[in-house]
Amino acid sequence: MTSRFTELAIDCAEPHALARFWCAVLDYQVQDDGDDDGDVVTIGPAADGGEQVPGPVPPTLTFARVPEGKAAKNRLHLDLSPSDVDQDDEVRRVLALGARHADVGQTGDESWVCLADPEGNEFCVLAGRRP
The missing domain is CATH 3.10.180.10 (2,3-Dihydroxybiphenyl 1,2-Dioxygenase, domain 1)
Structure with a gap:
């Protein structure tokens, strides 16, 4: 099980x-x-419409x-994979909704962009399916 x-x-x-x-x-x-x-x-x-969507929920x-x-960097965070736009467009959209850039020690070579929600919880917007 x-x-x-x-x-x-x-x-x-x-x-x-x-x-x-x-x-x-x-x-x-x-x-x-x-x-x-x-x-x-x-x-x-x-x-x-009340119907079960196929695949995992x-x-x-x-x-x-x-x-x-919130006192420190989250030890668990969400990764978002843009579904119908590229990473830059998705970052702009999420920033406009109230997110902000977050510095968690990135080097600048990452393929993802680290942001924080309005309460400071970090999350990443990925360039593709894999970071």
């Missing part, structure tokens, strides 16, 4: 704001607002409010 990766939990200060950013980046939608306090928001792929992202702020 094996397990399947279905959800990534992300601690944050503003779950709804971060969920809106990632919905715009990934073309996801809010699937669950969690509780009345708005302390947990889950986003995932948009439903396609992409994981959902769950944003949970925590009192402490």
